[in-house]
Amino acid sequence: MKNIAILTSGGDAPGMNACIRATTRYALAKGLKVFGVERGYTGLIEDQVRELNSRSVSDIIQRGGTILRTARCPEFETIEGQEKAVATLKKYKIDALVVIGGNGSLMGAKDLTTNFGINTVGIPGTIDNDLQYTDYTLGFDTAVNTCLSAINNLRDTMTSHDRISIVEVMGRKCGDIAMYTALCGGAENVIVPEVELNILDISKRLTENAAKGKNSDIIILAEGVCHAEELKIMLKGINPKLSIRCTTLGHIQRGGSPTMMDRQLAAKFAIRAVDLLIEGKSQRAVGIKDNEIIDYDIVEAVKMKRKFNNALYEQINILSL
Ligand code: ADP
Ligand code: F6P
Numbered sequence: 001m002k003n004i005a006i007l008t009s010g011g012d013a014p015g016m017n018a019c020i021r022a023t024t025r026y027a028l029a030k031g032l033k034v035f036g037v038e039r040g041y042t043g044l045i046e047d048q049v050r051e052l053n054s055r056s057v058s059d060i061i062q063r064g065g066t067i068l069r070t071a072r073c074p075e076f077e078t079i080e081g082q083e084k085a086v087a088t089l090k091k092y093k094i095d096a097l098v099v100i101g102g103n104g105s106l107m108g109a110k111d112l113t114t115n116f117g118i119n120t121v122g123i124p125g126t127i128d129n130d131l132q133y134t135d136y137t138l139g140f141d142t143a144v145n146t147c148l149s150a151i152n153n154l155r156d157t158m159t160s161h162d163r164i165s166i167v168e169v170m171g172r173k174c175g176d177i178a179m180y181t182a183l184c185g186g187a188e189n190v191i192v193p194e195v196e197l198n199i200l201d202i203s204k205r206l207t208e209n210a211a212k213g214k215n216s217d218i219i220i221l222a223e224g225v226c227h228a229e230e231l232k233i234m235l236k237g238i239n240p241k242l243s244i245r246c247t248t249l250g251h252i253q254r255g256g257s258p259t260m261m262d263r264q265l266a267a268k269f270a271i272r273a274v275d276l277l278i279e280g281k282s283q284r285a286v287g288i289k290d291n292e293i294i295d296y297d298i299v300e301a302v303k304m305k306r307k308f309n310n311a312l313y314e315q316i317n318i319l320s321l
Contacts (some may be wrong), residue, residue, distance in 0.1 A: 005037050007043065018258055121284050159215055188209055
């Protein structure tokens with residue numbers, strides 16, 4: 001093992017830069033040459049590769065986004081696209097590739113190994129926290145903290161006006177951003193794709209809360225269910241008197257300086273990834289389970305069906321009574 005390359009792929013996530021930095025510096029310290037691939041698999045197909053040294057990754061640990069930039073690349077999902085990517089890896093004599101990204105990106109890494117025998121290691125980088133094999137993905141903690149900061153502001157104004165706030169958060173088909181925002185932000189309701197929407201139940205809770213003397217309600221809505229404005233129409237359909245305001249946090253959740261949690265995950269994931277490659281282990285996905293850094297067969301990791309934490313969902317509802 002002499003030369004490795006790093007790429008970031010899919011939606012960017014805070015902590016990706018800290019992870020590029022840690023991977024680069026740890027690999028350099030172990031005597032490896034490091035290349036950075038621009039714009040994910042697109043850069044691999046289009047030969048956008050540059051060598052990274054220690055200075056290339058200075059002053060980025062605190063920055064959101066990714067200095068390597070990222071992309072979604074449908075061409076890479078075809079064998080022809082993957083052949084072009086492999087040709088670039090061969091051109092630079094790259095022995096192994098570290099892929100930082102979500103489920104789709106890790107499937108791409110898996111394809112490179114299973115179809116072409118390329119050594120790969122996947123690092124979970126996505127705000128969605130939608131990978132079952134790891135308790136946390138890089139960027140999730142920062143994204144939830146960004147949501148919490150928004151909830152704090154919204155609570156001030158909703159309480160002053162006796163209003164209901166619907167806050168739409170990201171997460172694709174996964175409700176984790178919504179669940180942890182609701183848990184830690186003291187929201188009155190959380191609506192996630194994993195639980196069937198019961199609009200009558202939510203409306204009833206709003207009425208009960210008003211009767212109890214609550215003078216604001218925050219409903220955290222995961223984007224995988226519906227849009228905030230659609231939920232507002234449904235609720236107003238039941239009770240037209242409700243005073244509801246909608247906020248869609250959108251891509252604000254994807255940026256920002258990574259938290260301590262994401263920076264330490266970035267460092268620990270990077271170190272494990274490089275160690276695995278040096279030990280000659282490939283086709284692994286790095287993660288964290290019960291506070292221990294782990295690695296998993298990447299094929300198994302991407303296949304694993306996400307389990308919903310129903311107990312936590314119930315507890316959030318109890319705490320918001
Ligand atoms: P994420 O990695 O955040 O889940 P995407 O699902 O958009 O984001 O995937 C990012 C990229 O990974 C895709 O644009 C594509 O290049 C690659 N990819 C996704 N799914 C596959 C797949 N099944 N096989 C090969 N590559 C894939
Ligand atoms: O996967 C990360 C994510 O931010 C999802 O939560 C969201 O659904 C999607 O990416 C948004 O994608 P785009 O950046 O293409 O708008």
